[in-house]
Amino acid sequence: MPSLDDLRKRITSVKSTQKITKAMKMVAAAKLRKAQENAEKGRPYSEKMNNVILNLSKSITDKENAPKLLVGTGEEKVHLCIVLTADRGLCGGFNTNIIKKAKSYFEKTISENKTLKIITVGSKGYDQLKRQYKSYIVENISFKESKNINYFDADKVGKIIIEKFEKNEFDVCAIFYNKFKNVITQIPQEQQIVPLNEVKDDKDDSGNDNDYEFEPDEDEILSNLLPKNISTQIFKAMLENSASEQGSRMTAMDNATRNAGELVDRLTIEYNRSRQAAITKELIEIISGAESL
Amino acid sequence: MSNLFNIDIVNPEQSFLSKDNVFEVVIPAVEGEIGILKDHIPIISFLKPGIIRVFSESEEQSFYVEDGIVEFKDNTLSVLTSSIFDLKDADKNFVSESISSAEAELSKDNIDDQKRFLLNHKVEVLKSISIN
DSSP states (O other), X not given: OOOHHHHHHHHHHHHHHHHHHHHHHHHHHHXXXXXXXXXXXXXXXXXXXXXXXXXXXHHOOOGGGSOHHHHOOSOOOEEEEEEEOOSOOOSTTHHHHHHHHHHHHHHHHHHTTOEEEEEEESHHHHHHHHHHHXXXXXXXXXXXXXXXXXXXXXXXXXHHHHHHHHTTXXXXXXEEEEEEOSSSOEEEEEEEEETTOOOOOOSOOOTTTTOOEEESXXXXXXXXXXXXXXXXXXXXXXXXXXXXXXXXXXXXXHHHHHHHHHHHHHHHHHHHHHHHHHHHHHHHHHHHHHHTO | OOOOEEEEEEETTEEEEEEEEXXXXXXXXXXXXXXXXXXXXXXXXXXXXXXXXXEESSOEEEEEESSEXXXXXXXXXXXXXXXXXXXXXXXXXXXXXXXXXXXXXXXXXXXXXXXXXXXXXXXXXXXXXXXX
């Protein structure tokens, strides 16, 4: 049985932990709002980009000579995986969920005897993957210094991917990130960006009224546009990721605060009981001492 | 009948400009400047460094862009660009920095003609900004 003093110390320490988690939760909530706003602001760009590519790929008649970034190299031997994670921990299952998703993809790729290459973005992903997949990791990028997510960073990653593609270092490229659904739910995503999966067309084909004039021709525009699209997709993933990270941290810290509260309650009861027990014991000693007189 | 149409300029971070009362926009497309009026046929093109001029009823705005894609459709002009700023709040330091970095790039040997052309053009445009 812990002494009264021990109990008192534990209660204070749990209480101060609770203060920290509470503060972290507040910070995450504030950051979440901003991250969410940013993610929303960034949406029109990627939507429009998608639209343009959709219109362009519709009008490409010569499928065989289409840019390789769109149709692929015709093989799928080498898979490049971009794993986007956070730079900081204490955010619940956020990083682990992405890693789990990525790992199942890795296992599948390896079991099919394909070559696997990994680029990690964010230090937590690298930390978790380096033990098992060290030999596959070709690059490890971290944007710890950048305060905000900016397009410039995403563009850097995009350029690395393009460079590798031009050197024929991979055939298929997929990115892994968490999609922000709401504060409690983040869905780990796997998205193939090279070759571009058939762009989804939700609107039904409304005839040929979308006959565009292209200047210069379609091919040239596409080959200029596709690299940009990769950066855009990465940027989108980074925005989603940052909103998810804050959301996930907020929930995790909220839970931690609540758990700490429960712990304090339990410890307080235990403390009071043993204090009462000590008092009763003393009383009994006094009374029996008086009786014996 | 009005002769106005919409313009949306978006960059990856946010929607930069959105107006529905412009009557002419001049964009620096790769193969030369294009002036766009209402009911232009649908067009997709991409930009070279230059000035976008937006004429609306009340005012005229100019923006510097480095690159980007334009799409005109259903009387909406969408400009997607990653680097854009309003000429009115052009930052002198930023402009001169861009010029020197472009010039540094130009002095390298291994650039192709197209890139050289674009860079030369960029320097030219940026210099014209810094004079104003």
